Amino acid sequence: MNSIFKPLTERVNFTGDMKTDIYNFLSSNDCPHTADHCLDVGSESRRIAILFNSDPNAAEIAGWLHDISAVIPNHERIDVARQLQIEVLPEEEKFPMIIHQKISKVMAKDIFNVTDQDILNAVGCHTTLRSDSTVLDQVLFVADKIKWDQKGEPPYIHDLNKNLQQSLAHGAFSYINFLWERKETLKVIHPWLKEAYEELKVKV
Template sequence: MTADHCMDVGTEARRVALLFEVNPDAAEIAGWLHDISAVFPSNERIAVSRDLQIEILPEEEVFPMIIHQKISKVMARDIFKITNVEILDAVGCHTTLRAHSTLLDRVLFVADKISWDQLGEPPYIQELNRSLKLSLTHGAFSYINYLWERKDTLKVVHPWLKEAYEEMKQKKSINGKHAHCAGSDDSLG
């Protein structure tokens, strides 16, 4: 199931990348590799992270599933010999996003949410697709905002997610709510 999900995310990442003039090959590779750490059960991920000398945040200690993005980044680098820092960074934040995210970070983040690995249709998908027509950043923010509105029900609020939310929300309030065409995506304005 994880392999199928990774292939689906790779395909979706290529599609989204082409919409926003982001390197489609890099996006597809990032999609293929984003969840490769699923070979480690959640209850082993903290120990694996320690073995790999990955910084473990308190929220990741509480909810080890979320550290898989960091493990996947190391596996992509060490096992698959990926040296492209943009690909590695996108893999490393695909679940939470991060402040100062790159276009490739947002492509992978959105592609992963569109090609979700659960049954049925994602409850946020219509809003995400509507927002994606405005810009890649609007699409990413729509999912983060979806989580933020439900943050009291989440096991943890990862600090990277919080920072990405606050940054995008601030840009949105500074720039107003003017839509950009699909190809121009440097702000939420």
């Protein structure tokens, strides 16, 4: 395990049950809201995976893991990413919140010993999606948007659910298009999001 993670894990009693350990890891590091959100997204990922013939177990695990980097304060994320030898894009440097997906991917592998590359890749693009996204990428992306971590109902939820009835790609594109229509109000346009938008726009 990378030494940067040692202070985050020393208070956690790891049981070997991943769901329990992720919940305890987040709760022990003062992120109980994120712990609840990750379990919710795990359940929603499982539900969506079953609908679209994806692996429900992999989807659920990806959901549990996707926001584990919430334990790292926003102002420290760029420095942590560089220490972990993660490529930092200019958009991520400008808006560090967005790099949490890449840090969560490394933490999933390093702390929770996840070796399934499909799970790791889905965790690593769950905020922005990416070009050539897999079914599992899209499952987690959509589940995270349905079970968003803010108060109240997501403003895009009715369109997303309606489009999800057509296909998983339609559901994913629905959310990206919601952002695209408001891109002037966004702090940055992540290049992965732009690539996913352009690719899915043609497909759907």
